[in-house]
Amino acid sequence: MSRILIILILQDGKHVLKEGAEVLLQTTCAVTVTVQEVEEFIADKEVIKKKYLAGMMTAMYMEAWKGLQLEGLSIEGVPIQELMICLTESKGA
Numbered sequence: 001m002s003r004i005l006i007i008l009i010l011q012d013g014k015h016v017l018k019e020g021a022e023v024l025l026q027t028t029c030a031v032t033v034t035v036q037e038v039e040e041f042i043a044d045k046e047v048i049k050k051k052y053l054a055g056m057m058t059a060m061y062m063e064a065w066k067g068l069q070l071e072g073l074s075i076e077g078v079p080i081q082e083l084m085i086c087l088t089e090s091k092g093a
Contacts, residue, residue: 009088017087021080028083029065032058032074041073049086060086 005021028048031038038050038057045061060078078086 007084007087024083024087025077025080027064028060028062028078029075030058030060030078032056032076033072037072041070048090 009017
């Protein structure tokens with residue numbers, strides 16, 4: 001028997017997000033490189049969170065990323081705990 005974990009985020013009694021955890025993990029990633037390069041890359045993406053450190057930037061965004069390889073960009077998955085915190089903050093819950 002397989003289990004499917006559903007993520008539900010509520011705000012003022014209304015759901016703002018309902019999605020399978022596996023789907024969220026497959027469609028959320030973080031890209032890290034210089035601020036200018038990240039800003040150019042994420043211009044048309046649904047950004048959840050941005051972090052800056054020493055001239056570098058990491059942006060977490062929604063897009064299928066498995067197998068995505070772009071020269072000069074570091075693209076990685078996001079741990080489920082960090083994803084839940086960021087989604088809750090970005091959805092205003």
